[in-house]
Amino acid sequence: MFLKLLRNKFLKNSILYTLGSMMTPLIGFIMLPFFTEYLTPAEYGVMTTVQALIGMLQLFLLLSLHGAVTRFFYDFLDQPEKQKEYLGTIYLFVIIFSSLISLLLLVFSNSIGSLLFNEIPIKPFYFYLVGLSWLSALLALPLALLRAHEKAGLYILINLSKSILVMLLTIYLITFRGFGAEGALISQLSITFIIVLTVFVMQFKFLKLSFNLGFLKQSLIFSLPLLPHVASGWIISSSDRIILEKFVEMEDLGIYALAAQISMVLGMFYSSVNSALVPRYTRLRKDGDETNANKLLRIFSFVVVIFGLMAIPVAMYTTKLLTSVEYHDAIKIIPILLLGQILNGFYFISVAKLFYVKKTKSIATSSSIAAVVNIIISLVLIPVIGVWGAVFSTIGAEAIRLIFIFRASRKY
Numbered sequence: 580m581f582l583k584l585l586r587n588k589f590l591k592n593s594i595l596y597t598l599g600s601m602m603t604p605l606i607g608f609i610m611l612p613f614f615t616e617y618l619t620p621a622e623y624g625v626m627t628t629v630q631a632l633i634g635m636l637q638l639f640l641l642l643s644l645h646g647a648v649t650r651f652f653y654d655f656l657d658q659p660e661k662q663k664e665y666l667g668t669i670y671l672f673v674i675i676f677s678s679l680i681s682l683l684l685l686v687f688s689n690s691i692g693s694l695l696f697n698e699i700p701i702k703p704f705y706f707y708l709v710g711l712s713w714l715s716a717l718l719a720l721p722l723a724l725l726r727a728h729e730k731a732g733l734y735i736l737i738n739l740s741k742s743i744l745v746m747l748l749t750i751y752l753i754t755f756r757g758f759g760a761e762g763a764l765i766s767q768l769s770i771t772f773i774i775v776l777t778v779f780v781m782q783f784k785f786l787k788l789s790f791n792l793g794f795l796k797q798s799l800i801f802s803l804p805l806l807p808h809v810a811s812g813w814i815i816s817s818s819d820r821i822i823l824e825k826f827v828e829m830e831d832l833g834i835y836a837l838a839a840q841i842s843m844v845l846g847m848f849y850s851s852v853n854s855a856l857v858p859r860y861t862r863l864r865k866d867g868d869e870t871n872a873n874k875l876l877r878i879f880s881f882v883v884v885i886f887g888l889m890a891i892p893v894a895m896y897t898t899k900l901l902t903s904v905e906y907h908d909a910i911k912i913i914p915i916l917l918l919g920q921i922l923n924g925f926y927f928i929s930v931a932k933l934f935y936v937k938k939t940k941s942i943a944t945s946s947s948i949a950a951v952v953n954i955i956i957s958l959v960l961i962p963v964i965g966v967w968g969a970v971f972s973t974i975g976a977e978a979i980r981l982i983f984i985f986r987a988s989r990k991y
Contacts, residue, residue, distance in 0.1 A: 606742040606743070606745070606746045608840075608841065608844055608897075608901075609746075610746060610749070611837075611841075611898075611901045611902055612901045612902065613750065613753075614626075615837075615901075615902045615903045615905075615906050616903065617753050617754065617759075618753075618759065618760060619830070619833070620829070620830040620831075620832075620833030620834055620837075620905060620906065621828075621829035621830050621832075621833055622759050622760040622833070623760070623833040623836060623837065624820075624824075624829045624830070624832035624833030624835075624836050625699050625704065625760045625829070626760035626763050626764065627820065627833075627836035627837075627839075627840060628699060628820045628821065628824055628832065628836065629699070629704050629707060629708050629764060630764075631813075631816075631817035631818075631820050631821070631836075632695065632708050632712075632817075632821065633708060633711045633712045633715060634715075634813050634817060635810065635813045635814075635817065635818075636684075636708065636709070636712035637712040637713075637715040637716040637719070638716075638806065638809050638810050638813065639680070639806070639810075640673075640676070640677035640680055640681065640712055640713060640716035641673060641677065641716040641719055641720075642673075642676070642799065642802055642803060642806060643802040643803065643805040643806045643809050644669055644672070644673055644720070644798055644799075644802050645719040645720055645722070645723035646723070646801070646802055646805050646809075646934075647669065647798035647799075647801045647802040648666065648669055648720060648723040648724055648727060648798075649723050649726055649727050649857065649858065650801065650861070650934065651665060651797070651798060651801070652665075652666075652724070652727035652728075653727070653861060653862065653865060660787070662785075663785060663786055663787035664787045664789050664791055664794070665791070665794045666724065666785055666786050666787075667786040667787040667788045667789045668789055668790055668791045668794045668795055669720065669794070669795070669798060670720055670786055670788075671788055671789070671790060672790070672795055673716065673717065673720055674717065677713055677716045677717065678713070681709050681710075681712070681713040684709045685706070685709055688701060688702075688705050688706070688709075689701065691705070692705040695708075695821065696824070697824055697825045698824060698829055699824065703761065704761075704764070707761075707764040707765070707768060710768050711764065711767055711768055711771065714768070714771040714772055714775050715771065717775050717779075718771060718774065718775050718778065721775075721778040721779065721781075721782050722734065722737070722778075724782060724785065725737075726854055726857075726858055727858060729858055729859075731855070737774065737778060740774070741770055741771065741774045744766075744770045744773075745766050745767050745770045745771075748765075748766035748769065748770060749762055749763045749766040749767075752765055752766055804940045804942065804943040805942060805943065806943070807942075807943040807944075807946045807947040807950065809946075810946070810950065811946030811947060811949050811950035811953075811976075811980065812923070812946070814950040814953055814954065814976075815919075815923075815949060815950065815953045815973055815976040815977060815980070816839070816843065816846065816973065817839070818950075818953065818954060818957065819835075819953075819957050819961070819968075819969035819972060819973065820832065820835070820836060820839070820969075822954075822957045822958065822961050822969070823835060823961060823965075823966065823969055826961050826962050826965070827961070827965050827966065831965060831966055832966075833906075834906060834908050834909050834912075834966070835909070835912065835966040835969060837898075837902070837906050837909040838898075838909035838910075838912035838913050838916055839916060841894050841897075841898055841909070841913055841916075842894070842913060842916035842917050842919070842920055843920070844890075844894070845886065845887065845890045845894075845917055845920040845921075845924075846920040846923055846924075848886060849882075849883060849886075849920065849923065849924040849927060850927075852879060852882055853879075853927045853931070856875060856876075856879055856927070856931060857931055857934060859875060860872050860875055860876070860931050860935065861934075861935050863875065864935050876928050876931065876932075879927070879928055880925065880928060882924075883921060883924035883925055883927075883928075884921070887917065887920065887921035887924060890917050890920075891913075891914050891917050894913050894914075894917060895910050895913055895914065898910050898913060912966065912967075912970055915970050915974060916970060916973060918974060919973045919974050919977045922974075922977040922978055922980075922981050923977055923981075925981055925985075926977070926980060926981050926984055928988075929981075929984040929985050929987070929988035930942055930984060930988075932988045933984070933987060933988055938987070941984070941987035941988075942984065942987075944983065944987070945980050945983030945984040945987060946980060946984075948979060948980070948983060949976045949977070949979045949980030949983070950976065952972075952975060952976050952979050953972050953973065953975070953976035954972075956968070956971060956972035956975055956976070957969060957972040960972060
């Protein structure tokens with residue numbers, strides 16, 4: 580039985596993808612004593628708010644084309660030259676598009692920065708935001724290609740190297756150079772740039788630089804409806820920090836940000852397992868093996884429940900153990916935010932079905948409705964009850980999104 584489990588490719592890749600994708604949040608978790616010792620709640624709030632915005636901006640620079648790479652890669656398995664041409668088209672388009680948009684954002688930094696930030700200084704934090712978003716968008720393509728190739732070992736190596744280097748440089752810049760919250764962003768910018776160059780060189784052999792409009796159009800038709808789906812995840816999990824920054828003290832924002840960061844470890848775990856789930860589920864469905872494909876989804880549902888329930892007491896105890904007293908108010912918020920992550924875990928199951936049949940419009944609809952609900956609840960409740968308004972908006976949006984996506988997936 581044990582040997583059979585070890586030979587199970589989904590299980591093996593799930594473990595490897597989990598280790599790889601969890602490196603960043605785990606390093607952040609390990610760094611909690613360091614951050615809470617050297618950064619005030621206000622400084623921590625600044626750092627995590629900028630990091631949250633990076634997650635949103637990179638989506639628009641990428642146009643969710645990393646999802647298209649993961650899906651259309653399998654359509655060219657028997658046509659290696661066409662596969663190289665397809666990948667070359669997508670890579671070239673993303674490089675040009677993301678670079679042009681990033682330059683425009685820098686040109687209009689004052690006007691756009693003033694809309695995003697109230698208490699946070701535009702200089703230098705807006706420039707870190709744009710630079711890191713651009714690099715993150717570029718890095719998403721090679722990582723998606725590794726998932727399509729099911730190269731989980733290389734995937735974990737890249738993420739592990741990146742996370743450790745960022746951690747070491749962050750400690751140096753904050754401890755010995757006194758950079759504060761800015762030090763974490765500088766280290767991410769520097770290390771991500773090096774990693775992007777490295778992986779692009781490594782994957783050049785899989786690309787044929789070309790610009791096939793047919794491939795691009797096909798991919799955009801698939802990926803653009805996914806944009807609201809992916810963006811809604813960011814809106815539900817992170818947009819509340821942007822709204823909080825305008826209505827509460829930076830210290831309160833920092834405490835909420837800590838709770839959100841800790842709960843996101845569970846969310847990243849689910850997302851990591853999903854990184855193995857989608858390619859394996861897609862391949863099984865392509866091979867006509869629906870029995871094992873459905874079994875895969877049932878296994879994932881058990882993972883969501885078991886690890887979700889275990890995470891609540893572990894996260895509360897660990898937060899109390901690792902953080903200074905001025906951050907302990909976050910412990911009250913963590914269980915409810917983890918409940919939202921459990922709902923998000925079940926959401927992945929329905930998305931996998933719709934993703935395979937290419938019904939991404941259904942995904943976009945449910946995601947857009949949930950995102951709108953999240954923003955409305957946040958705008959109504961945050962000015963009245965502060966951080967608890969952000970907590971309730973997150974739970975409400977996750978529940979609504981799950982209901983809509985579940986109803987859509989039952990058709991297929």
